[in-house]
Amino acid sequence: xxxxxxxxxxxxxxxxxxxxxxxxxxxxxxxxxxxxxxxxxxxxxxxxxxxxxxxxxxxxxxxxxxxxxxxxxxxxxxxxxxxxxxxxxxxxxxxxxxxxxxxxxxxxxxxxxxxxxxxxxxxxxx
Amino acid sequence: xxxxxxxxxxxxxxxxxxxxxxxxxxxxxxxxxxxxxxxxxxxxxxxxxxxxxxxxxxxxxxxxxxxxxxxxxxxxxxxxxxxxxxxxxxxxxxxxxxxxxxxxxxxxxxxxxxxxxxxxxxxxxxxxxxxxxxxxxxxxxxxxxxxxxxxxxxxxxxxxxxxxxxxxxxxxxxxxxxxxxxxxxxxxxxxxxxxxxxxxxxxxxxxxxxxxxxxxxx
Numbered sequence: 001x002x003x004x005x006x007x008x009x010x011x012x013x014x015x016x017x018x019x020x021x022x023x024x025x026x027x028x029x030x031x032x033x034x035x036x037x038x039x040x041x042x043x044x045x046x047x048x049x050x051x052x053x054x055x056x057x058x059x060x061x062x063x064x065x066x067x068x069x070x071x072x073x074x075x076x077x078x079x080x081x082x083x084x085x086x087x088x089x090x091x092x093x094x095x096x097x098x099x100x101x102x103x104x105x106x107x108x109x110x111x112x113x114x115x116x117x118x119x120x121x122x123x124x125x126x
Numbered sequence: 127x128x129x130x131x132x133x134x135x136x137x138x139x140x141x142x143x144x145x146x147x148x149x150x151x152x153x154x155x156x157x158x159x160x161x162x163x164x165x166x167x168x169x170x171x172x173x174x175x176x177x178x179x180x181x182x183x184x185x186x187x188x189x190x191x192x193x194x195x196x197x198x199x200x201x202x203x204x205x206x207x208x209x210x211x212x213x214x215x216x217x218x219x220x221x222x223x224x225x226x227x228x229x230x231x232x233x234x235x236x237x238x239x240x241x242x243x244x245x246x247x248x249x250x251x252x253x254x255x256x257x258x259x260x261x262x263x264x265x266x267x268x269x270x271x272x273x274x275x276x277x278x279x280x281x282x283x284x285x286x287x288x289x290x291x292x293x294x295x296x297x298x299x300x301x302x303x304x305x306x307x308x309x310x311x312x313x314x315x316x317x318x319x320x321x322x323x324x325x326x327x328x329x330x331x332x333x334x335x336x337x338x339x340x341x342x343x344x
Contacts, residue, residue, distance in 0.1 A: 053156035
């Protein structure tokens with residue numbers, strides 16, 4: 001059974017603030033379990049917990065590089081793979097945002113009654 | 127360098143960790159959580175032995191999350207005599223109090239947090255039957271017996287964390303309040319829209335896993 005700190009790290013991974021969210025996106029897109037994810041990052045499975053609890057690297061290129069380097073310096077993970085995981089998660093988040101906006105527009109369009117009799121009438125200016 | 131291990135830090139290490147939190151060091155949140163989550167949970171469990179350990183872990187997690195998201199809430203200059211651990215204890219106690227208050231509102235539990243603290247004199251709890259920890263536990267047990275959902279398949283249960291099991295229990299009982307799930311997930315301090323989004327994501331994931339496991343209850 002997962003330890004409490006592991007469970008806490010998994011809860012934190014639902015929050016995009018944490019690196020865990022990016023690692024979860026990457027693992028899902030590659031169909032990796034924890035062992036596979038650790039192997040992809042070149043680290044022990046036990047290291048996934050502290051990794052998940054790191055702050056997600058900031059998106060600005062110079063800060064992104066510095067953040068990745070700081071995480072690699074501490075945990076000795078594969079920096080290229082880590083950067084790829086975060087970039088992919090960023091791309092997936094953008095896609096999810098686009099999809100959610102499109103869904104919102106569709107729902108707004110469906111909310112309009114097609115035969116309400118008023119949709120051609122000008123709006124009151126009073 | 128290896129990750130920080132669970133345990134309290136020296137004042138010097140504490141100050142260094144706090145400075146790194148303020149400086150947006152990406153590893154600092156991890157160091158904070160790894161160093162303080164377990165001791166904080168253990169402290170709450172020892173102080174409130176009648177409470178469910180999950181509630182203590184949730185409160186400890188919320189306190190740590192809050193400091194990570196807003197490190198300036200701790201003011202070492204003004205709180206010179208107070209270590210980071212003391213600050214986190216105070217914060218976790220407040221989070222636990224909020225958690226219990228929300229649960230009490232939800233489940234009509236009437237005991238106050240202080241009423242379930244371990245008294246140095248056994249049996250000397252407020253003289254109020256409703257505040258007696260033994261009665262609180264009995265009442266909780268009665269409630270949980272009355273509200274026991276159908277058992278989860280073993281194959282599904284084995285893959286779930288305690289938080290997810292509790293979420294499924296509440297979902298089976300048709301709990302609909304976002305705040306109840308948000309507290310469980312430790313995100314109650316975030317904006318309501320974000321709570322709704324995250325709770326929905328967590329519920330959708332659980333629905334999917336239930337379907338995959340062939341469980342069609344709830």
